[in-house]
Amino acid sequence: MLLKVGFIAALMACCVLLSCAVEQKKRGSEELQSHKKNTDSDIKVKRNYITANDRRPEAATLRKKVIKAAKTRVATGLRGDISCTRLAGICQPNRYICQGRYLKDKCSGARTRQCCMPVGAWSVLCASHHNNRVRACDTHGCGAFNSERVNSLHKAVDLVCDDYGIINAPFTGSLAGPVSRKDPSGNQYDGVKLLNDVHCVKIFNIRPHRYSGPVARGEALGYLLPLQERFSGITSHLELQMCDGADPSPFI
Known part of the structure; x- marks a missing residue:
């Protein structure tokens, strides 16, 4: 009888010990899995942080380069267009x-x-007029470009103005000395040359205040010489001629 009781007690003790061992192993496994998850999470967070930090400066640098390039193109374009x-x-x-x-x-x-x-890019030459009006035909001829003259074509444009009227500079530039020409009849016409980086003109039938130096657009150059004394009935006018013989009409 005592032997039977001792065997049962030993068997129960073994079951208790086995149950404790199984429980301990289960807890260890859970703690290991939890620790592994936390470690993986930390590694993932660190990787994301490093990746984000690596990309952020690169993106910022790229944006700065794009903005700088755009500003450079705009500035270059503006500087390049100034001449126009x-x-x-x-x-x-x-x-x-x-x-x-x-x-x-x-x-x-x-x-x-x-x-x-554009058309009308130059200012009005005759101060007493509101626009540059081309001389129409009269008993002495016509004032338009390529009008027929004695044995030639008129390679200039005549602009109507009053005798002794003030003549203004049509554009900003520099005076480049006196000019003169004679027609087939021997009549001499005096004036002044005005030029800048783009245009060069000779203005006849005027008495300039000076023959050299810079002038601003609209500044008085001199006054119109009277033509009635030599050509009775003619329309008083100045003569505008491009230095290269081109037609100045698009600018006036």
């Missing part, structure tokens, strides 16, 4: 219609981007 804008022109592709005429090498960018000089 200071002449009251507009830089645009030459496939667009220009009411005046295009000037080359005055704009930044492609060669097809040129300076459009």
